[in-house]
Every structure is written in structure tokens, then in C-alpha cells.
Amino acid sequence: MSTIETASPGKTRVGFIGLGVMGKAMARNVLKAGFELAVYNRSRPAVEELLREGAVEGGSPAGIARRSDMVMLCLPDTPDVEAVLFGENGVAEAARPGLVVIDTSTISASATRAFGARLAERGVELIDCPVSGGPKGAIDGTLSCMLGGSEAAIAAAMPLLEAIGSKHVHLGPTGAGQLVKSCNQLVIAATLAGVCEAVALCRSAGVDASKMREALLGGSAQSFVLQNHAKRLLDATLAPGFRSSLMLKDLKLAIEAGRAGGVFMPTTALAAQLFTALCNSGRKDLDTASLGLLVQELSGLPIQQEEERT
Amino acid sequence: MSTIETASPGKTRVGFIGLGVMGKAMARNVLKAGFELAVYNRSRPAVEELLREGAVEGGSPAGIARRSDMVMLCLPDTPDVEAVLFGENGVAEAARPGLVVIDTSTISASATRAFGARLAERGVELIDCPVSGGPKGAIDGTLSCMLGGSEAAIAAAMPLLEAIGSKHVHLGPTGAGQLVKSCNQLVIAATLAGVCEAVALCRSAGVDASKMREALLGGSAQSFVLQNHAKRLLDATLAPGFRSSLMLKDLKLAIEAGRAGGVFMPTTALAAQLFTALCNSGRKDLDTASLGLLVQELSGLPIQQEEERT
Numbered sequence: 337m338s339t340i341e342t343a344s345p346g347k348t349r350v351g352f353i354g355l356g357v358m359g360k361a362m363a364r365n366v367l368k369a370g371f372e373l374a375v376y377n378r379s380r381p382a383v384e385e386l387l388r389e390g391a392v393e394g395g396s397p398a399g400i401a402r403r404s405d406m407v408m409l410c411l412p413d414t415p416d417v418e419a420v421l422f423g424e425n426g427v428a429e430a431a432r433p434g435l436v437v438i439d440t441s442t443i444s445a446s447a448t449r450a451f452g453a454r455l456a457e458r459g460v461e462l463i464d465c466p467v468s469g470g471p472k473g474a475i476d477g478t479l480s481c482m483l484g485g486s487e488a489a490i491a492a493a494m495p496l497l498e499a500i501g502s503k504h505v506h507l508g509p510t511g512a513g514q515l516v517k518s519c520n521q522l523v524i525a526a527t528l529a530g531v532c533e534a535v536a537l538c539r540s541a542g543v544d545a546s547k548m549r550e551a552l553l554g555g556s557a558q559s560f561v562l563q564n565h566a567k568r569l570l571d572a573t574l575a576p577g578f579r580s581s582l583m584l585k586d587l588k589l590a591i592e593a594g595r596a597g598g599v600f601m602p603t604t605a606l607a608a609q610l611f612t613a614l615c616n617s618g619r620k621d622l623d624t625a626s627l628g629l630l631v632q633e634l635s636g637l638p639i640q641q642e643e644e645r646t
Numbered sequence: 647m648s649t650i651e652t653a654s655p656g657k658t659r660v661g662f663i664g665l666g667v668m669g670k671a672m673a674r675n676v677l678k679a680g681f682e683l684a685v686y687n688r689s690r691p692a693v694e695e696l697l698r699e700g701a702v703e704g705g706s707p708a709g710i711a712r713r714s715d716m717v718m719l720c721l722p723d724t725p726d727v728e729a730v731l732f733g734e735n736g737v738a739e740a741a742r743p744g745l746v747v748i749d750t751s752t753i754s755a756s757a758t759r760a761f762g763a764r765l766a767e768r769g770v771e772l773i774d775c776p777v778s779g780g781p782k783g784a785i786d787g788t789l790s791c792m793l794g795g796s797e798a799a800i801a802a803a804m805p806l807l808e809a810i811g812s813k814h815v816h817l818g819p820t821g822a823g824q825l826v827k828s829c830n831q832l833v834i835a836a837t838l839a840g841v842c843e844a845v846a847l848c849r850s851a852g853v854d855a856s857k858m859r860e861a862l863l864g865g866s867a868q869s870f871v872l873q874n875h876a877k878r879l880l881d882a883t884l885a886p887g888f889r890s891s892l893m894l895k896d897l898k899l900a901i902e903a904g905r906a907g908g909v910f911m912p913t914t915a916l917a918a919q920l921f922t923a924l925c926n927s928g929r930k931d932l933d934t935a936s937l938g939l940l941v942q943e944l945s946g947l948p949i950q951q952e953e954e955r956t
């Protein structure tokens with residue numbers, strides 16, 4: 337395996353594939369950190385935007401790979417990553433030994449391991465780097481990065497990873513980042529499910545749910561979800577944020593990851609069922625906090641009028 | 647209804663019934679705040695201890711009520727509170743108009759409402775004041791107090807409540823405190839169930855669960871439970887803390903509270919089932935974090951040797 341040079345602004349050529357809300361914000365921070373940046377995205381507007389800010393045109397995933405030392409991906413799901421890596425005009429076609437691919441998407445841990453093995457045959461290192469912190473963390477460059485990959489590749493990529501996030505934990509070999517992202521998502525979903533039931537219980541009993549939230553924030557039930565998601569639910573500001581449909585995808589990934597090892601995950605399974613029902617109730621594009629509306633509905637409670645405000 | 651005098655150290659005579667781990671610590675803080683204190687407990691050692699520190703003997707719940715302006719209770723469950731209030735030599739026998747009863751136990755919200763109505767017939771006010779913060783919060787006087795009762799009674803009792811806790815939220819009429827305590831417990835249990843599955847998922851995949859915890863603490867999955875319960879699980883320090891059997895009791899109370907209003911609470915129901923299995927697995931007297939051991943066991947994972955250390 338060839339030695340990987342440590343990423344360095346003004347020297348390392350970076351490519352970025354996938355310029356959605358998260359990807360565009362991350363790519364912008366890579367530019368701001370002084371890296372030369374080539375971009376590719378299926379739809380044009382985000383590309384144009386970054387070209388105006390100093391990025392150059394990549395043309396295709398293969399084009400990106402040809403002209404880059406490190407390639408970052410931010411894509412919706414496992415098949416998207418597979419297509420960009422191994423499809424026609426994909427990264428693998430143009431890959432050369434020493435190239436590092438950093439995948440910030442949230443996708444299957446087992447597929448990630450398989451992709452890593454296929455890329456390794458070409459001397460390409462795959463780092464999985466799913467992130468937590470949402471659009472705000474992506475914009476502020478304060479994402480929490482869950483890293484899987486070789487010690488050497490991650491050390492070399494660190495200056496680049498520091499452009500997008502403020503917390504970096506190396507969790508193990510390729511795939512370990514995705515596994516821990518699954519943990520992150522299932523813990524959020526379980527907490528949120530509990531919080532939504534607590535809100536419904538209060539509303540049913542005529543107790544002010546925002547006072548309940550205030551009381552619970554002072555004790556052992558305190559969480560980021562109670563602080564933020566519950567507030568969004570109580571204020572009925574349910575524009576995402578993080579879409580229910582993406583949480584459902586992530587919970588399915590967690591279940592898939594657990595199935596391989598026969599892990600007992602009834603809470604995750606229930607959460608996935610609740611998010612299935614939530615998406616089926618017409619709320620797939622609302623924030624995950626909208627789970628509270630479904631729980632209230634299934635509790636026979638009148639739904640807050642404010643849902644219209646989203 | 648007679649006017650209630652505001653509690654004042656050196657003047658207000660306080661009684662305390664139920665000197666378990668939590669009750670003894672709270673009673674001690676009442677003494678330290680300068681209140682005259684009479685105590686009663688079924689078993690003697692805790693009574694003797696507090697007598698040595700300056701409390702006086704109450705003799706019985708009725709004896710306590712006879713010589714007190716405000717009576718605090720800290721008892722295991724609903725039937726215990728009922729017996730102390732309305733049984734032979736109970737508080738009600740000796741109660742006079744203007745007496746305030748403050749119940750810090752975690753018991754049924756509906757029973758609390760009924761007890762409040764029965765006491766009101768005698769001119770006695772019942773404040774429900776379940777607490778969160780555990781033995782440490784009780785010792786430090788930093789409990790979070792979830793208050794149900796009349797505005798006037800709670801205002802009058804506040805100097806006394808400030809001796810035991812640092813956060814006080816008035817949630818509504820008598821019973822509202824218990825309802826919100828149910829919310830507190832079900833949110834903790836749901837979060838913990840998710841955290842335990844995340845730990846099992848990591849162990850199954852060979853990923854270091856303490857690194858997972860570290861990564862998650864930096865993002866949206868952050869919680870008191872991930873900070874504290876997960877650490878206890880990973881360190882295998884599973885002496886309570888808070889006993890699994892008490893959590894099971896509390897989840898049953900939450901389900902009872904929800905049933906009255908037809909609240910949809912599948913996550914709470916699942917958590918109660920998990921705690922049922924946990925208690926049946928010989929861990930009823932271990933900390934709630936021992937749920938992680940059951941989840942690992944049911945995942946076919948070798949259980950940490952350290953369980954012996956508890």
C-alpha cells in the first residue's frame with residue numbers, strides 16, 4: 337500500500353460528490369479551509385453555486401476521482417454510493433493507488449465493508465465518516481464524525497475532516513463508523529418515542545407539556561431530544577430538521593446491522609414500526625419530531641392546529 | 647379553607663414519615679435547614695440515627711400529624727401511602743384543618759387525586775412532590791421536585807421544599823406531579839432501552855462500546871442516561887443507583903395513568919415488558935442499567951464477567 341500524504345490546504349486536491357443540504361455545507365467548509373475543490377452533483381443549481389464560490393467542475397464521479405487526492409461523498413443511501421463508486425463513470429474507473437474516499441453518507445455498514453474491500457483491490461482507502469449534528473452542524477463545521485477506516489488513512493485525512501467537524505472519534509476499521517451511526521440513530525429514535533408518549537400523556541391528563549419538559553430537563557430524563565425535538569413538537573415547527581423518511585431508512589440500517597449478529601433489538605424494531613406508520617400518515621417529509629403528532633392522533637387527542645404552520 | 651402559614655425554620659413543625667435511602671437524606675436536609683423535625687419509620691435504625699441528629703420521636707403517623715404543621719412522606723408505593731394516611735393510627739385520624747401533607751413518594755396519580763379529595767374533607771391539603779435526582783440529589787439537596795397541588799399550599803411549603811431540592815416546577819393540581827414523574831420515568835426507560843441495544847450492537851460487531859458512547863455524547867443522541875447509565879453498564883458497576891424493580895413499578899404507574907385517557911404508549915409498554923423480564927432474570931435489585939446485561943444475553947453475547955463485582 338502506498339503511503340498517503342497528509343491533507344494540506346493549498347496542496348491536496350479534494351473532490352466532493354453529492355451537494356444536498358448537508359453536502360453543500362460541508363463542501364463549502366472544505367473550500368473555506370483553503371482546499372482546492374472539484375464538485376459533482378446530479379442536479380445543477382448546487383454545482384453552479386459552488387463554482388461561483390471558487391470550486392471547479394468535476395464532470396462525473398470518474399472525473400472527480402481523476403483530478404483528486406481525496407474524494408468526499410454525501411449521498412442519500414447505499415445504492416447511490418454504490419453507483420457513484422462502481423457504476424459507469426464511477427470513482428473506481430479512474431481510481432489510482434493512494435486515493436482516499438471519505439463517505440459522509442449514512443448507509444449500510446456491511447455494504448461499506450464490501451465497498452472498502454473492492455476499493456482496496458485498487459489501492460484505494462475507504463473511510464466511512466457518517467456525521468451527526470444536522471444542517472446547523474454542517475454549516476457551522478461542528479459535525480460529530482464517526483470514523484471507520486485505517487489509522488493511517490484517517491490520520492492523513494484529519495486536516496480535511498477538521499474542516500467539516502469539531503468532534504472525531506475513530507471507532508474501528510471501515511464500517512465501524514456506520515455501525516455507530518446506527519447506534520446514534522436508534523438511540524435518538526427510542527428517546528424521541530418516549531418523549532412523544534410523555535407529551536401525549538400530559539395532553540391527555542390536561543397537564544401543560546411544556547412545563548413537563550421544563551421539569552424533566554432538570555433531572556435524569558434530560559437529553560438533546562427533550563431539549564430540541566420536544567421543543568419543535570410543542571412549538572409545532574415541524575419543517576425538517578431531519579426528515580422522518582430518512583430516520584426510517586436509518587432504523588432499517590440499524591436493524592440490518594443487528595440482524596447479522598442476532599442482536600436483540602425490540603426497541604429499535606418498534607421505533608422502525610412507528611416511523612413506518614408516521615411516513616404512511618403523510619408526514620415523511622416532516623421533521624422526526626412529528627412522531628408526536630401521530631402518537632397524539634392514535635391517543636384520540638385533538639391534533640394541534642399548528643401543524644398547518646410547517 | 648384556613649389560611650396556611652408559610653413554612654419557616656425555627657417555627658414550622660415538620661414531620662417526616664418513611665426514612666429509606668431517599669427519605670432519610672431528605673429528612674436530614676430539613677433538619678439542617680433549621681426546622682423542628684419529628685420522624686417515624688417502620689424500622690428503628692434510621693429513626694435512631696435522626697434522633698441523634700436532633701429530630702424527635704413521632705411514634706406513629708397519627709403522632710406525627712398531631713404535632714406537625716407540615717408532614718412529609720417518602721414511601722415505596724401507593725398502598726404504603728394509603729396505609730400511612732388512612733390506616734389505623736394514620737395521619738387522617740389526627741389531622742386538623744390547615745395541615746399540609748407533602749408526598750415525595752412515586753405513586754399512582756389517580757390514587758393521589760383520590761387521597762387529596764379525602765384529605766380535603768378534613769381541611770388538609772395534599773401536595774404531591776415526586777422527585778428526580780436519586781440518592782445523590784437527595785443527599786445534596788438538589789432534587790428536581792415535580793409539584794401538584796394548590797398554588798397557596800405550594801407557596802406556603804416552598805421554604806421547606808427548598809431544603810430538599812433545587813428545582814421546583816408546579817405542574818397543576820394534586821396528581822399532576824405524579825403524572826409528570828411517570829413521564830420522567832418512561833422517558834428514562836425508553837432512552838435506556840435504546841442505549842442498551844446500541845451497546846449490544848457494538849459488542850456484537852466488535853466495536854468498542856465506550857468509544858460509541860463517547861462519539862454519541864457529542865451529538866443529538868446525548869442524554870443523562872447515555873452519560874451515566876451507559877457508563878455504569880460499561881463499567882459493570884450495577885449496585886443501585888435505582889433498582890430495576892422500582893422502575894418496573896413506575897412504568898406500571900405510567901401505563902395506568904395512560905390507560906385512563908386511552909393514551910397510545912407502545913414504547914412504554916415495551917419498556918415495562920423488558921423490565922419485567924429483567925426482574926425475572928434475577929436482577930430486580932440491581933441498577934436499571936443492568937437492562938444492558940439482559941439485552942446482551944438475549945443477543946447471545948457473552949456477559950461481562952464483571953457482573954460479579956456488583
